[in-house]
Amino acid sequence: MTSHWDFYFTRVDDQPASIYLDLGVAAQAPRAAYPELGYVRIPMLQPREDGLSSNEEFAALGALEDHLGQALCADDRACFVGRNTSAGCRDFFFYVQPGADWPLAVSRAMAQQDYDYEAGSNPDPQWQSYFGFLYPDDEALQAMRNRGVLHALEEAGDALVAPRPIRHWAYFPHPSDRDRYVDQARTLGFTVVTVDEGDATTGRASCLALMERQDVPGHGTINMVCMPLFHMARQCNGDYDGWECQVVGSEDAS
DSSP: OOSOEEEEEEEETTEEEEEEEESGGGGTOSOTTOOEEEEEEEEOSSOOTTSSOOGGGHHHHHHHHHHHHHHHSGGGSEEEEEEEEETTEEEEEEEEOTTOOHHHHHHHHTTTOSSOOEEEEEEOTTOHHIIIIISOOHHHHHHHHHHHHHHHHHHTTBOSOSOEEEEEEEEESSHHHHHHHHHHHHHTTOEEEEEEOOOGGGOSSOEEEEEEEEEOOOTTTHHHHHHHHHHHHHHTTOEEEEEEEOOOBHHHHO
16 A cells, blocks of 8 residues: 555446545556455445435444454555445455455454445456556546645645636647647637747657636636646647646735
8 A cells, every 4th residue: 555545536337436546556556466356345324315425424434444454454465455435335445465365354354343244356467446447537637636736725825715827737749739729728718828849759748838827726616627628638639737826825815
């Protein structure tokens, strides 16, 4: 496990879902020492009507997660990589060393718990369940990065209520791709701060378009600001590379 854990909302089997995972382990995966996927499914006792977890059960589920992580990962027999909450259940996912008696280990871990459970394991040497199910797609990953920038602003004292210039970076393999992106962004009210020709001979996305627009970087607004640029960059063969703005404290916002 690493310290880089985060969550995102999605849909699983057409039901609302919340996935919480160790993003940092992606750089190390697949790990040959852990070729099996082990799972523990917990039917929640007080799920919300939409099948997600409730505030009333938050502490109990958190304590259960801590307990399972400690009990099942002792002596590095398994590594906890994430969980999915959906349809009234919470599914915990681990990668397990070969030869481990997973059903017995889970049975011992759940012996004193107040929850029913199901458990099982499957060969998964390439960690397909981690990358194919738990890991977010590019759009969800960008939304997670947006949330991270907002948290950093809040920690710096930003009230996230004042409009201010927000700058957005995007890179393209060729100037013609970048120019198409710039033209489209202008129709949404963005202005050009700078462009850079980069080195088109490398074939890499090195042509910069730095755009700017006055917006509010709020939790309820930032994705609506960024995602059109994210998709336009993809349509123009480029990559959206994030955003930044100045910190505006509560005294400056009034």
